[in-house]
Amino acid sequence: MKTMSRFFFLLWGIAFAFGLYGIIMKFMTAERLAGYGSYVPWGLWIAVYFHFIGIAGGVFAVGTIGYFLNIDGFRESLRVMILVSGVSIACGLFSVWLDLGQPFRALNILLLPNFGSMMAFNAWMYNFFMLAIIAIFFLSLNKNSQADINDRSGWLVPLLALGFLLSIAYPSQSGAFFGVVDAKPFWNSPLLPLLFLGSAITSGAAVLLLIHILLFHDTFNLRHQPYKMLRLTVIGGIIFYFICEFAEFSLVFWSPNSDIREAVELVMFGPFWWVFWVVHLGGAILSVLLLFAGRSDQAVGLGAFIVATTFISARLNVLIPGQAVPQLKGLQNAFHHSRLRFEYHPSLNEYMVAVFVAALAVGLVYIGIRLISNYTSKKIGAAL
């Protein structure tokens, strides 16, 4: 076990160092090393952003349902859930901040917002959510016992309810963020908010499952709660997502003149066909098998890990093909430059930064658990 820990720590160290170099290069060169351009203006960092935002929402939404229904394990792990959700949203926002052309003006969204824009609306929701979870964290320390639903002041439950609303609202709005773009027929679908919510719940539940296996494997039995609910949620989420995807894609191939056929063909048979078939579909099948039939912590944990990581393909398969189909067919050949292309391949720097953000998230959760455990031990005599 100790050797395994050392191996993972070494792996994390390598990923962090590799990513850190990428981040330094990014700050030195602004966006000049990025592979996206003006016709495909959003790339890997935006996918990472939406993935982390989805995890943040999903973790909180699933965790709160478990908390309200008093399912074993959820009230005990409330603060862990808050920490993971908070770290995820912070890392997602860090990723999108790096993507801004003028990152040091990011505060303009809070100071000069246009709430008619889904981006500004989302940004404010994230901030309300972060304020809510900070308050929830401190109120959770004010309970008489772990089993209580509310704290002594009576405000924990209302804030959890508000947090729950926000945690399902902003992942859905991530879909609406694309859905309102009339210029891109592939995005302009009412199904998108549902797909984004579905993937958020699925990946969030997978992260919660993974965290429970890592932290509470001695406390709970794999066949009982909270694992039972989390496993079913992940499996159900995967099935829901693929049913929606099948509904959308099958209509495209059934119809003789679908507006989005080119985009769907790009998803399934384009240069990144393996993202759909191997990462997305393959990852989902493997994880369903592991989650359904797994009898050991390792097998179930691996299944959860696969979902938590490979579901970024769900974002990529919406994000990139939607942009890669030009509305004006002659535009790419009208003026040549690497930034004026409808093909997109993430650059090495983009991969490095993405690895950094992922390593940062893992590191912050690890450090957070240690630091906050010390704090809560002093405060209420119980670890996180």
Next chain:
Amino acid sequence: MSSVPQVKKDELNRRDFMRCAGVVGGGVALGVGAVVSARGSAPPESPMGPATVRKLPEPKTVPVNDEADILVRMQADLRRALTKPVEERRWKMIIDTRKCVGCHACTVACIAENKLPPGVVYRPVMTEELGAYPNVQMRFFPRPCMQCDRPSCTSVCPVRATYKRPDGVVVVDYDRCIGCRYCLSACPYGARTSDYGHYYTDDTPALQAYEQLPNHEYGKSWDRKGHHSPKGNARKCQFCLHRLDQGLLPQCVTTCIGRANYFGDIRDAGSIVARMATKPNFIKLLEEKQTEPTVTYLI
């Protein structure tokens, strides 16, 4: 003896429900109110009224009559339009594809006028091939910003950095833009490009002086040194507002060797552009997007 019911601390009670309803309802009401008020609010204030009237001297040496070059006549139309306040003008461009020879002079002139860096283009010229060999013909579509009447790019901006002026030109406030590129995604014409900070002489011993000069879009001086705007910003054609303000036609119009561009104030019934706008053989690009482009094409 009646027993007092015990309050279960692991379940919700009525007070919890009321508080939840209040907090959640309040949150929803706040969100709806914010969106409704944003949808109803006016765009950022642009200068309007008599202060925007320009009285420019008439040229003495060039006769302005029906025999004169169309550029001279459109220049006269422009001077006449500038005598009105900005809110009474409505700029329009009509491009006659039968006159466009696909020389790309407008593209190059625009780059020179606005000192556009590599990867930023305001007016590319698209080529369309019609027919099959041996019966082949080419048609060219210069594609400036369409200055749509219902622009899809402005409403998505999270900070109101881009908006439609009273004269119909869609502009970008470089000082406010955060570079999120949502407007790039929202434009169906691909008429916006982001300035990624490139120079023509990147990877050479020294950047050349010509590409370090400030540009004068929107009548201001924009110096890209360091990471100053418009680096990192969305950039687009603005009908050369800085030239219009001085009584000059947009650079692409002036440069066109085929005189394929008609430009002026559509609200001036006597202008050339107003007369050309009555021609029935016009098309709008991607009309199905319902953005109501101001730029139209004669075919």
